[in-house]
Amino acid sequence: MSELTEDSVRAEVRAWLEANWNPELGLVEWRNKLADSGWGVPTWPKEWYGRDLPQGLQAVVDEEFARVGAIGVAKAGIRTLAAATILAHGTDLHKEKFLRRILTGEDTWCQLFSEPGSGSDVAGAVTRAEMQGNKWIVNGQKVWTTSAHHAHWGLLLARTDWDQTKHKGLSYFIIDMHQPGVNVQPLKQMNGHASFNQVFLTDAVVEPEFLVANVGDGWAVTTTTLMHERRGADGLRTWAMGSDRKGRAYDEERAEIATTMEPYKWYPQRAGRVDLILPRARETGHLGDPVVRQEIAKLLIMSKSAEWTARRARAAAQQGKPQGPEGSLGKLVASHVARAAARIHTQLSGADALLSGTDSPMNGTIAEILVSVPATSIAGGTDEIQRNIISERVLKMPKEPSIDTTKPFRDVPRNTVR
Amino acid sequence: MKFSFSSEQEEFRSNLRRFLGERSPTKEVRRLMATETGFEPAAWRKLNGELGLTAVRIPEAYGGQGFGFGELCIVLEEMGRSLLCAPFFSTAVLATGAILNAGTEAEKQALLPGIAAGDTIATLAWVENPAHWDAAATTLTAKPSGSGYVLDGFKSYVLDGHTADLIVVLARAPGSSGDKGLSLFTVKGDAKGLSRRLLKTMDETRKLARLDFKGVEATLLGEAGAAAVPFARTMVEAAVCLANEMAGVSDRLREDSLEYAKMRMQFGRAIASFQSMKHKHADMLVDVELAKSAAYYAAAALDEGDDDIVAVASLAKAAASDAAVQTAVHAIQIHGGIGFTWDNDTHLWFKRAKSSEVLLGDAHHHREQMMQHWAA
Numbered sequence A: 001m002s003e004l005t006e007d008s009v010r011a012e013v014r015a016w017l018e019a020n021w022n023p024e025l026g027l028v029e030w031r032n033k034l035a036d037s038g039w040g041v042p043t044w045p046k047e048w049y050g051r052d053l054p055q056g057l058q059a060v061v062d063e064e065f066a067r068v069g070a071i072g073v074a075k076a077g078i079r080t081l082a083a084a085t086i087l088a089h090g091t092d093l094h095k096e097k098f099l100r101r102i103l104t105g106e107d108t109w110c111q112l113f114s115e116p117g118s119g120s121d122v123a124g125a126v127t128r129a130e131m132q133g134n135k136w137i138v139n140g141q142k143v144w145t146t147s148a149h150h151a152h153w154g155l156l157l158a159r160t161d162w163d164q165t166k167h168k169g170l171s172y173f174i175i176d177m178h179q180p181g182v183n184v185q186p187l188k189q190m191n192g193h194a195s196f197n198q199v200f201l202t203d204a205v206v207e208p209e210f211l212v213a214n215v216g217d218g219w220a221v222t223t224t225t226l227m228h229e230r231r232g233a234d235g236l237r238t239w240a241m242g243s244d245r246k247g248r249a250y251d252e253e254r255a256e257i258a259t260t261m262e263p264y265k266w267y268p269q270r271a272g273r274v275d276l277i278l279p280r281a282r283e284t285g286h287l288g289d290p291v292v293r294q295e296i297a298k299l300l301i302m303s304k305s306a307e308w309t310a311r312r313a314r315a316a317a318q319q320g321k322p323q324g325p326e327g328s329l330g331k332l333v334a335s336h337v338a339r340a341a342a343r344i345h346t347q348l349s350g351a352d353a354l355l356s357g358t359d360s361p362m363n364g365t366i367a368e369i370l371v372s373v374p375a376t377s378i379a380g381g382t383d384e385i386q387r388n389i390i391s392e393r394v395l396k397m398p399k400e401p402s403i404d405t406t407k408p409f410r411d412v413p414r415n416t417v418r
Numbered sequence B: 001m002k003f004s005f006s007s008e009q010e011e012f013r014s015n016l017r018r019f020l021g022e023r024s025p026t027k028e029v030r031r032l033m034a035t036e037t038g039f040e041p042a043a044w045r046k047l048n049g050e051l052g053l054t055a056v057r058i059p060e061a062y063g064g065q066g067f068g069f070g071e072l073c074i075v076l077e078e079m080g081r082s083l084l085c086a087p088f089f090s091t092a093v094l095a096t097g098a099i100l101n102a103g104t105e106a107e108k109q110a111l112l113p114g115i116a117a118g119d120t121i122a123t124l125a126w127v128e129n130p131a132h133w134d135a136a137a138t139t140l141t142a143k144p145s146g147s148g149y150v151l152d153g154f155k156s157y158v159l160d161g162h163t164a165d166l167i168v169v170l171a172r173a174p175g176s177s178g179d180k181g182l183s184l185f186t187v188k189g190d191a192k193g194l195s196r197r198l199l200k201t202m203d204e205t206r207k208l209a210r211l212d213f214k215g216v217e218a219t220l221l222g223e224a225g226a227a228a229v230p231f232a233r234t235m236v237e238a239a240v241c242l243a244n245e246m247a248g249v250s251d252r253l254r255e256d257s258l259e260y261a262k263m264r265m266q267f268g269r270a271i272a273s274f275q276s277m278k279h280k281h282a283d284m285l286v287d288v289e290l291a292k293s294a295a296y297y298a299a300a301a302l303d304e305g306d307d308d309i310v311a312v313a314s315l316a317k318a319a320a321s322d323a324a325v326q327t328a329v330h331a332i333q334i335h336g337g338i339g340f341t342w343d344n345d346t347h348l349w350f351k352r353a354k355s356s357e358v359l360l361g362d363a364h365h366h367r368e369q370m371m372q373h374w375a376a
């Protein structure tokens, strides 16, 4: 086999796009072609819709797609975490049934991890799954579940053994969200949106083949999902932005963004919209204010340095070097950047920061930044938990003394739910 | 833009780290910083000869090794880690930069081989007023005299100014102002009419001097009246180099504090097991890694001729200043009472961090420089 180089891959993808990309195709039809050819997720394994391309060459493929404006596979949302988890731990049946429809965007997913009594301490889940007859029967409550209101499938963490220690009593399931035992109630957020939900599980059914890995291995699988979630955390900005080109596929992509992607439309705002800082400073006449200039400069320095840190980490990964500390910092830094940006947006807006919706600058965008940024340091693991992870895993500092991991879980003190 | 080091560069770094670790333990740093010269000429010449440090960035045509800022900045980061007492920044960054940026072909041929070989210790003298790092504030005058010039006035905060064999001096034509009428000159360290006084410095590993010029004979470097541009370029390069040195200082402070926290026991457990300590260390890691990324990016930007280099250099210097000082403050705190003692080594790097914070302009200054490019 000829060796893969940047040039050979570029030529190959370019030729393929030339022969196949057509904006008048239906979105799903086009994405099926991507799945069949492997160009939609080229770094995935050959037998599962990919081409086994090294991570380092993904950028070449992205560039060629961008050059002709070709739409990619459905990427945003929990579905990418589902795909990564299934690729790592799923059976062939899971891969066959779920991966293609994730890529085409036909299915959306949600992550049923957090519960009223356990968020940071997600291994403290008390939702129970019990084998009755030959099915798993699930009872409990999940909360802050993004996209649950339209998801087809859920990644479910549930307790299957109460006599085991905390982490060993957990199992991981894929649950059909469209069934009588699953009741989804929208949960209004402080920014007025309701992209997350409460999910009540009452004798909900999971087919035995939809257990992921073995009974009792739920924590290891959860860790995979969470790791991918944290890694993706610095890429939130580009979500949910459609193109304004003409063609059926573009129309359908816009429709997708307006519906299944709807919960994510405020996500760019939660990252602080650093891109709006200089234009807003100019527009509000603050660009000459030396105090404001210092604050803006601090933010730009932090956000540029964060971007370069992420690229350093990627460059090291591409060279096959072991991950250095620079690869673990993105999520925490994203919180700092978002907070600093929100502070400056407030400063720039003056009394306009008192307003919201259509009365607020940029038709509500500025107000939305101010009330969305707090999500960044909570969702996907709080800043405090990130600091625990960095200090324990990267810096090898002693773990917190734990009083809950050695005894049977039923004896562990926990929140009482109602 | 390059975001990673090649395996040759990594190897260069690890060799250097080992070498400097052996040659410059803190015992040696403490011995040398207490001397007036601040380094040992014979020992420095030997070390420099073995490693070719001052030659790294000098083109081969002038007796150097012809590497770029990528390699020079590796040296600087390792110098920051080891606090090697040597006239390196003055010679290899400031004077070499000024000569390369301003000098004619013949001048480079005449001046650089001695620097590359480690025979010439050189520096750049430009600051006079403590509030100004820019060329426009220059008042020292140069008057034509015979075939050369004579210099009158003073310079201060001159790195290794009391020991340099060769001093590059920024001066202006009488009656000129601003960026006009500026020229660079070279002066011998033992020139007649030049008096040099070692200043007492907070960071004793960084020697500074005040130089008084009374009718000192000087040789023009480059074009008369046209020094503003090459000088500014030299300052941009120096800011990037210092940012990389500071990355080394910060990383060393962070690592030493981590090691101490893992070892020090209180309340029956290592202080590293307290969550406030763990979170502080996580924050320090963020500060240091971000500053490193900026410093590395800026070095690559210099090598690749990035149009944005002036803003990027200031960005890197501002990021490094804040990170180094913040890390230094945390480092002393983490060490507790022993951290405040003279015998504990932490203050050596604390002082280097504070000194570097100010040298070449502090973070406020550089943030404003950056904004002038990005938000005019």
Ligand SMILES: Cc1cc2nc3c(=O)[nH]c(=O)nc-3n(C[C@H](O)[C@H](O)[C@H](O)COP(=O)(O)OP(=O)(O)OC[C@H]3O[C@@H](n4cnc5c(N)ncnc54)[C@H](O)[C@@H]3O)c2cc1C
Pocket: A110, A111, A112, A113, A114, A115, A116, A117, A118, A119, A120, A121, A143, A144, A145, A146, A147, A196, A375, A378, A379, A380, A381, A382, A383, A384, A385, A388
């Ligand atoms: C916008 C948004 C979307 C979300 N989407 C989802 C989703 O799709 N699926 C899902 O499962 N969950 C989701 N979550 C939930 C999220 O993962 C949790 O809110 C988060 O992990 C924190 O858990 P908690 O809310 O229970 O807070 P707690 O764990 O009770 O934390 C409260 C405070 O205590 C601190 N704390 C807790 N433990 C420690 C410790 N060991 N050391 C130091 N401090 C500690 C925390 O940092 C925090 O400041 C979402 C949350 C938000 C805000």
